[in-house]
Amino acid sequence: MEAFAVPDLPEIEEGDDIGALVAERVDLREDDVVLVASTVVSKAEGRAYDLDDFPPGPRAREIAARITEIAGDEEERDPRFAQAVLEESNELLMEAPFLLTETRFGHVGVNAGIDRSNTGGADLLLLPRRPSESAARIRDSLPVDAPVVVTDTSGRPFRHGQVGVALGWDGVPASRDWRGETDRDGHELEVTVESVVDELAATANLVTGEGDDGTPVVVVRDWAFGDHEGSENLFREVQGDFVREALRGWEFDG
CATH class of the missing domain: 3.30.1330.100 (CofE-like)
Known part of the structure; x- marks a missing residue:
């Protein structure tokens, strides 16, 4: 081929x-x-957005503060980005030391697959909806x-x-x-x-x-x-996905 x-x-x-x-x-x-x-x-x-399009709620602020605490001040995380990830996700599988999520269409990846490079001038490029x-x-x-x-x-x-x-x-x-x-x-x-x-x-x-x-x-x-x-x-069904089941019961201790 x-x-x-x-x-x-x-x-x-x-x-x-x-x-x-x-x-x-x-x-x-x-x-x-x-x-x-x-x-x-x-x-x-048309999936390019600016960070200001995602006013952060309480959970996004909490998540961003936690990751900032883990990463250190030199890598402070923006709660607006955390809000964008939350809005693009069905489930948050890990909140620390990074965000691992299931997207709306079933893909599991870091930060709901949101890109901050090759965005065409916008702050963020979200994955296609479907x-x-x-x-x-x-x-x-x-x-x-x-x-x-x-x-x-x-x-x-x-x-x-x-x-x-x-x-x-x-x-x-x-x-x-x-x-x-x-x-x-x-x-x-x-x-x-x-x-x-x-x-x-x-x-x-x-x-x-x-x-x-x-x-x-x-x-x-x-x-x-x-x-x-x-x-x-x-994409694996949730029932029988043993890795996902393990992640649901796991918390980052660091």
Whole structure:
């Protein structure tokens, strides 16, 4: 398979048609997968805000004061930012030493995925409200029926560094189900479900990079889902998520 960045994209602004901009620069095929960084999706959808748009309530002030106490005066936290995180979250899984939340659409990440870099001049760039719907809109504006995945980068427990992950997708299942098949020794696979959209997002992130390259859209070509059963499930259900259950009973002592 081949992965390449869409060249010469302009700075994305609110109201821009990302699919049309991509189609003007790449001769797309139906077997392509178009992977779009959430930052440009958010810009096109008007998700840039200033801190003053989030007057802090009592809980936000309490959270900011706690994190400031832990981090020290040199890294004082703004309660307006804490308020923005609260408003973008279904659940606050950790309040210290950083904010780990479940977003409104089910993704778990630090600070509800809110960006303070590459914001286009605003203070904050919030994630798309419903990334799979965003992916569907971009797909509808393409000249061919190619799948679309909206991506972001995320840290992982037990490992250093960030990796590309999928936030929303349309036109491709989230995962390939290998259960019921056998390994090379003839043992039946009982739990193996491959997160395809995350793997595609990580592939795209190798091409887009993390800095100021200005290449937020990647096309993956000559890749096929295959004949496995597919699933739309990507985010774990709360019931049976043992890590989340453990976090709910844990408090930072530092």
